[in-house]
Every structure is written in structure tokens, then in C-alpha cells.
Amino acid sequence: MKIGTHGLLFMAALSLSSTGLRAQVRVLMIANPGVKAEAVTKKEIRSVFTGASVSLSDGERVKPVLLKEGPAQAAFASDEAEMSQVGLIVCWRNLVFSGQATMPQTFGDEPSVVSYVARTPGALGYISTATPHEGVKVLPVK
Amino acid sequence: MFRWRLLAAAALAVAGLCSAQSDVELGNLQIHGFATQALVATSHNNYLSMDSRNGSLAWTEAALNVNDQVNDRLRAGVQFHYTRLGVFGGDDISVDWALGDYALNQYFGLRAGKVKIRWGLYNDTQDYDPGYMWSLLPETMYAVDWRATDLAQMGAEAYGKVPLGEHLGTMSYSAYYGNYFYSSSDGLMESFKEEGLNFTTPPGGKTPGFDLRWAMPVSGLEVGGSLMMYNATGTLTNGTFNQPTAFWPAYYAQYDFKKFFTSGQYSKVVEYNISNIAGSGPSIDGLDQRAWFAMGGYHLTDKLEAGAYYTHLLDAGHDNSDPDNYFRDWVVSGRYDFNVNFYLKMEGHFIDGNAVGFYTFDNPSGFARRTNAGVVKLGFSF
Numbered sequence: 001m002k003i004g005t006h007g008l009l010f011m012a013a014l015s016l017s018s019t020g021l022r023a024q025v026r027v028l029m030i031a032n033p034g035v036k037a038e039a040v041t042k043k044e045i046r047s048v049f050t051g052a053s054v055s056l057s058d059g060e061r062v063k064p065v066l067l068k069e070g071p072a073q074a075a076f077a078s079d080e081a082e083m084s085q086v087g088l089i090v091c092w093r094n095l096v097f098s099g100q101a102t103m104p105q106t107f108g109d110e111p112s113v114v115s116y117v118a119r120t121p122g123a124l125g126y127i128s129t130a131t132p133h134e135g136v137k138v139l140p141v142k
Numbered sequence: 143m144f145r146w147r148l149l150a151a152a153a154l155a156v157a158g159l160c161s162a163q164s165d166v167e168l169g170n171l172q173i174h175g176f177a178t179q180a181l182v183a184t185s186h187n188n189y190l191s192m193d194s195r196n197g198s199l200a201w202t203e204a205a206l207n208v209n210d211q212v213n214d215r216l217r218a219g220v221q222f223h224y225t226r227l228g229v230f231g232g233d234d235i236s237v238d239w240a241l242g243d244y245a246l247n248q249y250f251g252l253r254a255g256k257v258k259i260r261w262g263l264y265n266d267t268q269d270y271d272p273g274y275m276w277s278l279l280p281e282t283m284y285a286v287d288w289r290a291t292d293l294a295q296m297g298a299e300a301y302g303k304v305p306l307g308e309h310l311g312t313m314s315y316s317a318y319y320g321n322y323f324y325s326s327s328d329g330l331m332e333s334f335k336e337e338g339l340n341f342t343t344p345p346g347g348k349t350p351g352f353d354l355r356w357a358m359p360v361s362g363l364e365v366g367g368s369l370m371m372y373n374a375t376g377t378l379t380n381g382t383f384n385q386p387t388a389f390w391p392a393y394y395a396q397y398d399f400k401k402f403f404t405s406g407q408y409s410k411v412v413e414y415n416i417s418n419i420a421g422s423g424p425s426i427d428g429l430d431q432r433a434w435f436a437m438g439g440y441h442l443t444d445k446l447e448a449g450a451y452y453t454h455l456l457d458a459g460h461d462n463s464d465p466d467n468y469f470r471d472w473v474v475s476g477r478y479d480f481n482v483n484f485y486l487k488m489e490g491h492f493i494d495g496n497a498v499g500f501y502t503f504d505n506p507s508g509f510a511r512r513t514n515a516g517v518v519k520l521g522f523s524f
Binding site: 043046052053054055057061068069074078082083084085086087089090093094096097098099100101102103 | 172174176205207209211214217219221238239241243248253257258266267270272273303305308312357361398399400401441444445447479481482485523
């Protein structure tokens with residue numbers, strides 16, 4: 001029983017330390033220049049990035065692009081999608097493992113996200129504000 | 143048996159580790175999988191066909207799927223599933239789903255093949271363990287020892303989403319029709335066997351149904367209802383079996399926002415099993431089961447989630463003071479995600495009654511009314 005309690009405390013400490021890192025990062029929503037929308041709402045972000053919808057509220061079809069892990073992914077999940085980092089991935093995996101969808105394109109680094117969004121019609125992604133993002137459209141969050 | 147379990151777990155572990163923490167992609171092909179291993183210990187009764195009073199490791203699950211997104215509208219995929227739960231499941235790897243999916247637009251799509259059944263909040267995702275916090279979903283409606291029968295149908299499903307406007311939310315629908323067969327190796331067949339019904343081949347029938355759910359304008363709030371209908375015919379070693387169409391509705395609501403979630407569901411089913419045994423004439427066995435659950439959870443940190451639920455089932459057609467005719471379960475649970483691939487679950491159950499999940503063959507001295515259970519699960523998914 002003592003091992004269990006210590007283990008839980010250790011895991012909680014690890015989790016809190018990762019939360020501290022996340023607080024320093026802010027994210028930008030980026031889209032392929034062909035996307036017509038000039039801004040997105042948090043509701044639209046949550047809907048598209050959890051697989052609940054394939055389009056923005058004006059009906060325009062978009063393709064979400066995910067980061068695997070890291071501070072930008074954690075900040076996006078918490079601040080924009082309003083859920084945990086793991087929760088965001090689990091949403092998609094629930095769709096995949098029940099035979100309802102495929103996973104969105106997922107990248108391990110932010111430059112790859114910028115490059116993919118720039119060349120893929122309808123792509124919608126997120127990066128940290130410090131990442132260079134030429135060739136994509138920045139969408140303010142309303 | 144052990145060889146298959148080891149091979150399945152090892153294959154998926156290697157695939158998971160090689161995937162650099164995420165999915166495997168080969169051109170348009172995506173490959174995903176998961177594996178879990180549980181330790182279950184109980185007081186008083188053995189549970190779910192395991193030798194759980196002595197602590198049992200006899201619960202292993204794994205799955206592997208391949209999807210090909212041919213173009214924006216057309217997708218094809220298949221998922222293989224391995225389950226060993228006590229004496230149920232087995233060495234064979236089953237096809238969990240295998241389908242073609244054509245999404246015309248967001249309003250209408252069509253899936254055909256072996257398709258998961260959308261019923262209530264969790265039927266179509268209940269065999270994907272990494273998808274939820276609990277080690278065991280409410281046994282009253284998502285019986286882990288019966289799910290080989292209820293999960294999928296061989297036929298077609300129409301599905302879609304209809305936006306109702308900015309202030310009214312979105313309506314999602316699923317309507318399906320197909321054939322299904324009882325699994326030859328799960329708790330449902332074992333229950334028939336303990337009632338003296340031995341089938342030459344597993345019975346089967348038609349299962350039409352639908353699900354309608356409304357994502358309300360309040361972010362994270364969803365309400366809905368499902369209706370699964372099913373009938374079955376089969377051949378007994380000494381007669382025939384007939385199950386007229388039964389109606390199994392479920393009504394549910396869930397609220398999922400930021401670190402908090404809560405959900406609840408109510409269902410009712412009236413079912414008649416007519417067996418015609420040679421020499422003794424027809425006999426009718428009926429049940430009138432009502433069940434519900436309420437659950438909630440909270441992310442204490444980004445990686446640590448805790449929650450609790452209560453579920454209750456009773457057979458209204460029989461004596462409700464008899465523990466054989468009811469099941470109540472208080473559950474406390476926790477889940478820790480080491481990263482997006484690996485996780486650990488711990489769960490405690492405080493059970494009163496034995497209407498579901500308990501079997502005579504591994505409780506030969508009879509059932510105690512109360513059972514406490516502890517479950518620890520380690521799993522990974524990619």
C-alpha cells in the first residue's frame with residue numbers, strides 16, 4: 001500500500017511539472033491559404049479537432065493536422081480544444097478503433113506541420129507562436 | 143493458449159515501439175493497435191469466469207486495424223481482435239469489423255460489411271480499452287463477458303450529421319440493418335448452457351436499429367436515444383430455440399467539458415426465449431431487465447484522471463429480493479497516462495447481487511451476495 005501511495009505522488013509530481021512547461025507556450029491556428037475562413041471559434045476548433053465535424057460552421061470542409069506531443073500540443077489541447085493532451089488523441093482513436101474514421105495527419109515537429117498545411121488544400125493546424133510560418137494563413141481565434 | 147497471448151502482445155508491443163509513439167503509415171494505409179493485460183482479484187465469488195478469488199491474470203486483449211483512405215469520400219478498413227477473459231474468448235483472433243465506408247457529405251454516409259453497432263454511449267467503443275478511464279464499463283449494459291455477441295452486425299449502416307443552426311446544435315444519426323450470430327465462446331452462451339440449453343451451432347438472427355444523438359448548443363452537452371432490435375433462431379442438441387424480436391432501447395446524456403465529465407444511461411429490455419425440447423414440449427423463459435448508471439470523472443492533472451460510477455440492474459419479472467435477480471455496483475477508478483501510448487488503470491468494485499457476471503461452473507458452492515473486486519490494467523495503444 002505504501003508503494004502505491006508513493007507511486008501516485010510521483011506520477012502527480014511528474015504531471016504537474018509538465019503543466020508548468022506548457023504554461024509558457026501560446027499557439028497559432030494556421031490554415032492552407034486556400035481556406036476561405038478569416039477566423040475560427042473555439043467551438044469550431046473543438047468540433048473539427050475531436051472528429052465531431054469535418055467542416056467549419058460556414059460548411060467549408062477542412063482537414064485537421066495534429067502534433068504528436070510537446071508543449072505546443074499540450075497548450076493547444078488545454079487552451080483551444082479545452083481537453084487534456086491524451087484526451088485529444090483518445091477522441092480520434094475511439095473513432096479509428098470503432099471503424100468510423102482514420103487518424104488525421106500527425107507530425108512530430110512543427111516545421112513539418114507548417115510545410116504540410118502550406119501545400120495541402122483545406123489543411124488546418126496549430127503551432128507555437130515562435131515557429132516560422134511562411135506560406136500559411138494565420139486564423140485568429142474569436 | 144499462452145503462446146497466442148504472448149505472440150499477440152509481443153507483435154503489438156513491437157509495432158507500438160517501432161511506431162515512434164504514434165500511428166504507422168504506409169502510403170495511404172494506416173495501422174493502429176492496442177494491447178492490455180489485467181490483474182483481477184475478488185472476495186467471496188469468482189467473477190467473469192476467472193479464478194479471481196486467487197488473483198487472476200486471465201484477461202488479455204489486443205487489436206490491430208488497417209485503414210485505407212482511398213480518397214476524401216471512400217475508406218476501407220478491417221480490425222482484428224483478440225480476447226481472453228477467463229474461459230471465454232480463446233486462441234482465435236476474430237474480425238471485429240471489416241467495412242467499406244462512403245461519405246457522400248456530412249449529412250449522409252454509408253458503411254457496409256461487418257459494422258459496429260451504435261447503441262447507447264459506449265457500445266461501439268467498449269472493446270477499445272484505451273478509450274476510457276474505467277477498467278470495466280457498467281456490467282449491467284456493457285457486459286464484458288457478453289460483448290462478443292452485441293458489438294457488430296453484418297449488413298449496412300447509414301449515418302450522418304445535420305447542423306440545426308448556431309443556436310440549436312447538431313443532430314447525429316445512425317440507422318442499420320444486418321445479421322448477427324451469438325458468439326460460440328462468451329458468457330451469453332455459457333448462461334444458456336447453465337440453463338440446460340446446448341446449441342449445435344450458435345443461434346443468430348436479424349438486428350435492425352438506430353441511434354439519434356443531439357449535440358446541444360451548450361458546449362460538451364449531448365443527449366440521445368438508441369433502439370436495438372434483435373431476434374434469433376437456433377438448433378439445440380435436443381430441440382429448437384426461438385427468440386421473437388426483442389426491443390432494447392437506451393436513453394442517455396453526457397457532459398464533457400475541460401477537466402470534467404459526467405454521463406448517465408437508462409435501458410430496458412423484455413426478451414422471451416422459447417425452447418422446444420423433444421419429448422417435453424415448448425417452454426418460455428422471459429426476462430424484463432431495467433438498468434441504469436451514473437458516472438463522473440475529473441482530470442486531477444494532465445495525466446491523472448479519477449472517477450466513480452454506480453450502476454444498478456434488476457429483473458422486474460422476478461423476485462427482486464433474490465440476489466440472482468439484481469446487480470448493484472459502486473465503482474471507484476483511476477487512470478494514469480505515462481504518455482499518449484502507455485497507461486495504467488486501477489479500479490475497485492463493491493458489488494451486491496449476482497444477476498450478471500457470475501457463473502455456476504466456477505462458483506460450484508453457490509453465490510455469496512456481496513463481492514468486492516480490484517482490477518489493475520496496463521495497456522498501450524498506437
